[in-house]
Amino acid sequence: MSKEIVVSGIRPTGDLHLGNYFGAIKNFIAMQETHNCFFFIADYHSLTTHPTPENLHGNVRSVLANYLAAGIDPEKATLYLQSDIPETAELYLFLNMNAYMGELARCTSFKEKARKQPNNVNAGLLTYPTLMAADIIIHKAQKVPVGKDQEQHLEMTRQFANRFNRMYNVDYFPEPQAFNFGAQLVKIPGLDGSGKMGKSEGEGNAIFFSDDPKVIRKKVMRALTDSGPTELNQTKPIYIQNLFTLMEVVSTPDVVKKFDNDYNNCVIRYGDLKKQLAEDIVSFTEPMREKIKSIISNDSYIKKVVEMGREKAKESASKTINEVREIIGIKRF
Ligand code: TRP
DSSP states (O other): OOOEEEEEOOOOOOOBBHIOOOOOOHOOOOOOHEEEEEEEOOOHHHHGOOOOOOHHHHHHHHHHHHHHHHHTTTSSEEEEEEEHHHHHHHHHHHHTTTTTTHHHHHOOOHHHHHHHHTTTHOOOOOOOOHHHHHHHHHOSSSOOOOOOGGGHHHHHHOOOOOOHHHHOOOOOOOOOEEEEGGOOOOOOSSSSOOOOOGGHHHHHHHBBBTTTTHHHHHHHHHHHHOOOOOOOOOOOOOOHHHHHHHHHHHSHHHHHHHHHHHHHTTOOOOHHHHHHHHHHHHHHHHHHHHHHHHHTTOOOHHHHHHHHHHHHHHHHHHHHHHHHHHEEEEOOO
């Protein structure tokens, strides 16, 4: 039996934080062992928000270094740049011919983006879902590991794939399904006392692997606490529970237990807890921080990885695009 094909795109938006790692990345690392994975940096997609050239290139580089350091193995998975495979752009063009204004304009992410950047509601934003569909079906993927926020896009991908099959009376593209690890995931809370760790939730909420130990200490020490419990075995408020949840990830069980006991006996000192948590986060992130540093300065390694990815992705994409041209009636003379 050949392995199931998985495709996932990574937005080149900068460095990884603990939340990314325990979310998407752990899944990617597990899937590369069991599936035929195509992971790509979505640099075409990022043009919908007009980054500057230096910005874009730098972000692509650092995202690559972060993912490699985290354990994406370019020998096992195909790790490539979206823009290295213009076959995707060609398939995007074909799909756009059968994608309708109404369905694209109804898409939630489009409406949200249009609200956020009212002076730049470009056609790329509108057709974001057709490009994403092209990314996925160019490799005839069966599975797409995505979060809830991408489910509508995936539904549109199925719609475009089925429409193609119907229009040309072929059974060519499979229907890609979401790969949802949901329940198995540890949700990493942020440091601001609200919900999950994310970079859009504001400065200081997320801990990046690339953060300097000094920065990590500062972020942790600034986390929200209060004057402490007043009754034995009191339920922890969410922002305190969040600190314990982080501790469960990075500290030893003994340490967690000690602070938990202190909390329950109303003798906890949040200053001590934060100091301990900060040091444990620093040690936990240390190996990745070092790896990122060494990869980011290793131009020839990055180049080699990108070339290897391009070659593998090209093989799969050019096969699809040749067959698609044939189906559509664009034939060689
Ligand atoms: N839209 C995805 C995101 O915002 C990124 C992405 C682009 C993607 N193309 C994809 C994800 C294809 C999965 C498959 O995170």
